[in-house]
Amino acid sequence: MTMNAFITGAYDTAVGELPGSSCMGLHAQAALGAVADAGLNLSDIDGVLCAYSFTEPHLMLASVFCEYMGIHPGYCAAIQAGGASACIMIMQAAALVASGQCNHVLVVTGDNRLTGMSRDGAVAALAAVGHPQFERPFGISVPASYALVARHYMHEFGVTPEHLAAIAVEHRRHAGRHPKAHKREPITVEQVLASKEIASPLRMLDCCLISDGGAALVVSSKAAAADVRAKPIEILGAGQGHTHEHIIAAPSLTNFGCKDSSATAFARAGVKPADIDVALIYDSFTITLLVELESIGFFERGEAGPAAARGELGLNGCLPCNTHGGLLSYAHSGAAGGMFHAVEAVHQLRGRADARQVEGAKLAFVHGDGGILSAHCSLVFGVH
Template sequence: MSLHAEAAQAALEDAGLRAGDIDGVLCAYSLSEPHLMLSSVFCEYFGIRPSYSAAVQAGGATACATIMQAAALVSAGVCRHVLAVCGDNRLTGMSRDGAVAALSEVGHPQFERPFGISIPAAYGLVARRYMHEWGVTPEHLAGVAVAHRAHARRNPKAQARDPLSLEQAMAGRLIADPLRLFDCCLISDGGAAVVVSAADTVADRPSRPVSILGYGQMNTHEHVIGMPTLTEFGCKQSSAQAFAMAGLTPADVDVAEIYDSFTITLLAELESIGFFKKGEAGPAVLEGALDLGGVLPCNTHGGLLSYGHSGAAGGMFHVVEAVRQLRGQAEGRQVDGAEVAFVHGDGGILSAHCSLVLGRA
């Protein structure tokens, strides 16, 4: 709760609002401190009584989903200022066994869990199929990790800032074939929060506002046995919805912040969304496509792979970084002239997808 409160207070100060101005709260979920009504627990802890309060659970898509829901609440006139807040202390608040036990619940209780499936193993299945279908190589996967570490090294708040070479990434210990240590996201403590306000309230705010131009969501399955395919994912539909609402295309995006729970997650989503054709994202990454001067600067804070992954807050880190980029506040990792940002989160085993298109106001 202290992570929630610290992030919420920082967001309010950034927006020039008082706690009493918030009339809507959307909270995520927590593995270290779970509760059936976590949003109510947070509001009580933070000392506010908003007219609308709800908790959202969509795995890694949760943060983007709260922004989408907040925008809908504001557009409908239900709320004027919605606080979307996430936080978890998975690194210090959970034992190793506890973390493994909590995350193993994603498997189907009858057809998957008895056979010992894990989240890395499930994504390993996706990676292996992608290698078979589209020629992805271990070098392509490692290239994603290296690109993210390069971004993280420019970010003083990143959890992992040691140099990482392609050779080191490829030599990491095997976690779930073909995924190695640096193909997997970090486990972190952290919190993040965003305020979504009605457009007519932002004129006098101390910070430059960012516009929500479009959003979309798609859910295709929950368990691996229910996946329609191992190479096409719901981000294709969710991003198409978001771009259509915004009246833009992937070619209009200046900076992208896309969920990267594993290196294969990002490669697969880059192609399903339409930034690259099938089989082309991996080679493009090795050529510097995701770097600051590349064709698509991506996860400029370091992403889940190097900045940190605090559950639902991990996805909110992507939103916060997009806002900073559009405001020109990303300092040493700033993308020059960034006016349009794309943010995407996915939950489960590429199960639930939510996409946002943000613009510089």
């Protein structure tokens, strides 16, 4: 099966602390960069997909963006699925070009989460994740919800704080090879374990960053991709999985929608986990990545933590993972966080990842999840 959809342009902005940045400014910079990377003009874009913003919230953010840019596409929509938004938008863009409704779809994200929000504003925005009747009144937080999953995994599969810390250390090692990364200074397992406790067993360095930044892709039809400047990256497979929204309603604390979304994506692409050369998987917390690595099938239950400790997620490991540093060390700026993963996959498959390049990378797996391991979308990218 082929989706007849290709990524023809990719770009992410500077990330980290960007004083004076704005949501729309970051959207514009990312969009113009991706369009230029494809060798196109804004007038070539006939579809636009945006996500959401905490600093400039609007029910019709894609329309706001098009107005800001002065463009009038034939298709325009905003998608809100938390950390899964970027991957879901890419999947939607692929469907739009494969069906002939669009030739070139711009998928764009960005937010100035770090400099554009107060501490109280950030807390209030994240509190919206909790169930209004059964979670929020009791003070549960996003980190506490993931800590619940972590504790269960520790009980069921022998995961240790050292295993989680090894994931954070490897991500920082990856970020150290990326000149744009928000955090590049090396860290040790001991430093992770000594960092401030946020929600036991998760500590500060088990948690993702809060950053400013934007990222965008151009997804084109097979016919339209023939005329672009850069090497097109084919979207070989895509799938989604949804089991719950609130953690109290999760049918399991070990099996989540990533199991189904990845199985669908692999089947549509005609590949299996062992075929993947580089993985870019959502890592809002260290436990997030560990759970997903095992649910997706890259490692058996209880094996991802020891594998991380052995360096198997490193550049020369069996599964180079989040080679840009991920949300833990590269950057996390709302929906752009997941898009950074997709942009890195494009860099890897084009052979443009410089010091962090996975030699001979031909197949990349990209995954995003939103909420408390709630909404999942998996993608398989390939290059001939």
